[in-house]
Amino acid sequence: MKNSSRGVVDPFIVMDVMEEARVAEAEGRHIIHMEVGQPSTAAPAQARAKLGATMEHDPLGYSVALGLPALRARIAQHYADKHGVTVSPERIIITPGSSGAFILAFTALFDAGAKVGIGEPGYPSYRQILKALNVTPVGLQTTLENRFQPVPTDFVGQGLDGLLVASPANPSGTMLTAEAMQALIDACKAEGVSFISDEIYQGVEYEGRAVSALELSDDVYVINSFSKYFSMTGWRVGWMVVPDDHIRLIERLAQNMFICAPHASQVAALAAMDSADELEGNLEVYKRNRAMMIEELPKAGLSNFAPPDGAFYIYIDVSHMTDDSRKLASDILHKAGVAVTPGMDFDPVRGHQTLRLSYARSSEDITEGLSRLKAYFKGS
Numbered sequence: 001m002k003n004s005s006r007g008v009v010d011p012f013i014v015m016d017v018m019e020e021a022r023v024a025e026a027e028g029r030h031i032i033h034m035e036v037g038q039p040s041t042a043a044p045a046q047a048r049a050k051l052g053a054t055m056e057h058d059p060l061g062y063s064v065a066l067g068l069p070a071l072r073a074r075i076a077q078h079y080a081d082k083h084g085v086t087v088s089p090e091r092i093i094i095t096p097g098s099s100g101a102f103i104l105a106f107t108a109l110f111d112a113g114a115k116v117g118i119g120e121p122g123y124p125s126y127r128q129i130l131k132a133l134n135v136t137p138v139g140l141q142t143t144l145e146n147r148f149q150p151v152p153t154d155f156v157g158q159g160l161d162g163l164l165v166a167s168p169a170n171p172s173g174t175m176l177t178a179e180a181m182q183a184l185i186d187a188c189k190a191e192g193v194s195f196i197s198d199e200i201y202q203g204v205e206y207e208g209r210a211v212s213a214l215e216l217s218d219d220v221y222v223i224n225s226f227s228k229y230f231s232m233t234g235w236r237v238g239w240m241v242v243p244d245d246h247i248r249l250i251e252r253l254a255q256n257m258f259i260c261a262p263h264a265s266q267v268a269a270l271a272a273m274d275s276a277d278e279l280e281g282n283l284e285v286y287k288r289n290r291a292m293m294i295e296e297l298p299k300a301g302l303s304n305f306a307p308p309d310g311a312f313y314i315y316i317d318v319s320h321m322t323d324d325s326r327k328l329a330s331d332i333l334h335k336a337g338v339a340v341t342p343g344m345d346f347d348p349v350r351g352h353q354t355l356r357l358s359y360a361r362s363s364e365d366i367t368e369g370l371s372r373l374k375a376y377f378k379g380s
Helices: 013-026 045-055 069-083 097-109 122-132 178-191 244-257 263-273 276-300 325-336 363-379
Strands: 094-096 115-120 136-141 162-166 196-199 219-223 240-241 313-317 354-358
Touching: 013 325, 045 263, 069 094, 069 240, 094 244, 097 122, 097 219, 097 240, 097 244, 115 122, 122 136, 162 178, 178 196, 219 244, 263 363, 276 313, 276 354, 276 363, 325 354, 325 363
Parallel strands: 115 136, 115 162, 162 196, 196 219
Antiparallel strands: 094 240, 219 240, 313 354
């Protein structure tokens, strides 16, 4: 059977690393997981309890396409409380994870052949989703001096149709200041470029507060998720905020593409938003892990990185050790029992000389992982 050229996308390498680690575990190895970007904690207890109680009396059929009204209203309250902005609940669309939001956003904003700028290093599925929609991703090579975030001079005059930024970013963990984000929004407006802000790691912040694009403009798309701060990766529920005149456009697409986000996940997500004590406790673990990583990695010879402002990753330049980060990552897995992600996922140009390490696991796991890495590099 023939396949479409749109379906030919690169693999998500971190998922391949997860599978390689799973095989090693099936063979009896104890693997420390620093490859995958997901919390090791469950959804908040209040969320699980609320869903259990709801299932006793509610069949949990389809919700409306834009999501449960109570959840949309609660997210609007979140923007008022945290960011000091008024966002109408009507502008908030509940999606099947942030991935569903990206598909809806790219479909709504870009025709086939359009060009969308994405900073590199960056989340690899941006490129692959765009390619699958016949939209051209344009890699913008960011610099350490700019904290691996794009600046207007990286894309002005290139004829882009869209710009996608992330703050906090994956894999670098760096954040855009209000001034830096405003400069990008202004440059996009001047060039007629659609601006999309990926904010799924907001809440996981260490160096100051992450700025939402909604604080600066209403003429933007903002994407967020319950996966990271709310510890609900597998529940597949996220949200997107769009301009007023795009609501019906997105609604029609959502009706046909997804019908709705999982109803059960929406019920749990609503309760998760009122679980601040538990979620802040998770954040304290990330803070401890971050401090350990920053202190201990240089002892393993891994010192060339920008300390992350948010998220739960360290993105490391290992060019002094290798020009094949995938081979190095595989060697670390098999010899040290630590799964790490090679940088080719995030930067097709320079990623063969970088690694991403996640510290989203328990502090005990991170301590053991760091000990193994120091032993590995000392012996290599």
